[in-house]
């Protein structure tokens with residue numbers, strides 16, 4: 123009798139586990155099928171954008187600048203410069219590499235703002251072909267300086283140095299609950315900046331590092347309308363992408379003051395780029411809640 127009870131008990135338990143496992147299996151399969159279906163739907167939607175229409179996957183618009191990401195501003199500026207028709211997708215901002223922005227063009231996904239610009243420039247219209255090899259090298263060095271160096275100073279200011287983390291109020295792209303998770307977010311960013319290196323410096327050192335970058339751009343720009351001369355080219359998109367964040371998305375920051383007061387030709391430069399490629403700037407901005 124005891125043995126029978128024991129066996130029955132084991133049988134019941136196994137049955138319960140079996141049922142639970144089956145349920146779990148069905149749930150996982152359903153979620154995976156739903157994901158695949160959603161992906162297929164999105165792909166259909168992006169392909170329906172039309173031939174040679176660029177679907178630009180990016181974070182949503184800001185209240186003071188169309189992009190909160192310097193790389194989004196850079197890439198859309200280039201696409202506008204090259205005359206592409208653009209369809210914005212702000213629901214899937216991160217690529218398979220986990221970074222934003224990325225694009226889908228004629229059914230093909232492409233990632234990384236610079237790789238995309240290099241690819242489109244090589245296959246369509248280059249705005250740098252008139253430059254000498256020496257000038258191209260200078261343009262390349264500026265692009266790397268702003269995207270891989272100046273950018274990190276912006277990240278540090280935006281999320282760590284700015285006591286009010288004002289960037290959160292300049293757009294609706296951050297979820298409302300982010301303010302309760304600020305310390306987690308800051309911890310993640312602090313770790314990334316430590317690995318990159320800029321997180322190891324003092325605030326005063328970072329300020330000087332940033333000033334030097336901005337001063338270099340300002341000196342090289344001088345009186346010219348665009349960084350490499352009379353006509354804008356690809357590198358202007360990168361510079362505008364980063365400087366635009368300091369000018370429009372970093373209110374009350376020391377960097378805003380540098381761009382507007384210490385190196386005013388940078389502000390003039392941004393306004394020139396804005397006027398040339400973003401005549402609809404005000405219209406595309408998101409509206410802050412009343």
Ligand SMILES: N[C@@H](CCC(=O)N[C@@H](CS)C(=O)NCC(=O)O)C(=O)O
Pocket residue numbers: 190191192193220221222223233234235236269
């Ligand atoms: N090299 C990349 C950089 C893109 C990048 O760092 N994007 C940031 C937004 S400004 C991002 O997606 N960060 C999200 C993350 O790192 O998780 C490019 O040029 O597109």
